[in-house]
Amino acid sequence: MNKKKLEILLEKIEGFNGAKAYLEQYATPAPVAAELLHYANLNGDLNGTVCDLGCGTGILAIGAKILGAEEVYAIDLDVDALNVAKENAKTYKVEIKFICADVKDLSLKSVDTVLMNPPFGSHKDRIFLDKSFEMANVIYSMHNGVTEEFIRNYVADRCKDFEVKRIKFPIKRTFPFHKKDVREIGVNLYRFQV
Numbered sequence: 262m263n264k265k266k267l268e269i270l271l272e273k274i275e276g277f278n279g280a281k282a283y284l285e286q287y288a289t290p291a292p293v294a295a296e297l298l299h300y301a302n303l304n305g306d307l308n309g310t311v312c313d314l315g316c317g318t319g320i321l322a323i324g325a326k327i328l329g330a331e332e333v334y335a336i337d338l339d340v341d342a343l344n345v346a347k348e349n350a351k352t353y354k355v356e357i358k359f360i361c362a363d364v365k366d367l368s369l370k371s372v373d374t375v376l377m378n379p380p381f382g383s384h385k386d387r388i389f390l391d392k393s394f395e396m397a398n399v400i401y402s403m404h405n406g407v408t409e410e411f412i413r414n415y416v417a418d419r420c421k422d423f424e425v426k427r428i429k430f431p432i433k434r435t436f437p438f439h440k441k442d443v444r445e446i447g448v449n450l451y452r453f454q455v
Contacts, residue, residue: 267324268295274320274349277342284339285380287432289320289403293378296428297401297450298324301374304452306399309373312336314364314389319346319357321376326355334372338363364392374399381405381446387415394419398455403430406447416453426450 262270271291280287298321301307307330313322316335323346326333335350335357337343343359350357360369365388375397379389386404393400394416404412406427416423430448434441 262328264295264299267298267327268292270327271295271320271324273352274318274323275345275352276318278345279341281339281341285385288318289378290431291320293403293428293430293448294320294324296426297321297376297378297403298328300426300450300452301325301376301401302328304399306374306401306452310334310371311374311376312369312372312396314367314375314377314393315379316346316359317342317378319349321378322346322357323350323353323355325374325376326350326357327353330374333357334360334369336360336362336364336367336369364389367392369396372397374401376401378403381408381448386412390415390419394453394455400451400453400455402451402453403448404451406449409449412449412451420453420455422454424452 268291276288307328310332311325311330312334316337322333322335375393379386431443431445
């Protein structure tokens with residue numbers, strides 16, 4: 262499936278029903294999700310077992326399953342987000358194993374590939390990175406572009422190789438404190454190989 266077709270398909274994913282600011286719940290836009298998923302698919306990283314850490318409404322998990330992942334786990338600590346993700350999976354008629362858990366307490370041991378869009382610019386991104394490096398040999402992760410030096414230093418001793426793609430991530434007005442209808446930020450999409 263080409264990237265544009267995947268993006269159009271993912272546009273129908275339902276967003277958060279009452280997003281929570283303290284969890285930094287921003288929906289991953291379909292073009293951004295399609296970019297990550299297409300990149301992973303081109304590298305052959307969606308063939309086995311895939312885990313979406315902090316799955317939110319399930320866009321990365323659903324996309325991975327659509328693109329042929331054998332088994333997909335979707336992890337989130339927010340039961341409301343997981344309920345939306347489960348409904349989205351039903352709509353797309355894909356089988357995903359949903360787990361309600363905090364990433365740092367997750368006991369899922371090993372998968373082939375981790376996909377994630379962790380909270381930007383907070384200490385939580387380190388928790389997600391730590392857990393992903395425990396679980397998989399290949400990790401796809403999005404981080405605010407201004408954290409590039411930190412991310413490079415943080416993973417330097419943990420992976421043998423990584424690639425970075427710079428993309429734009431539009432964040433729609435989600436919370437009352439947002440001043441703009443859409444704010445576009447630079448995001449780095451990483452592929453880490455352990």
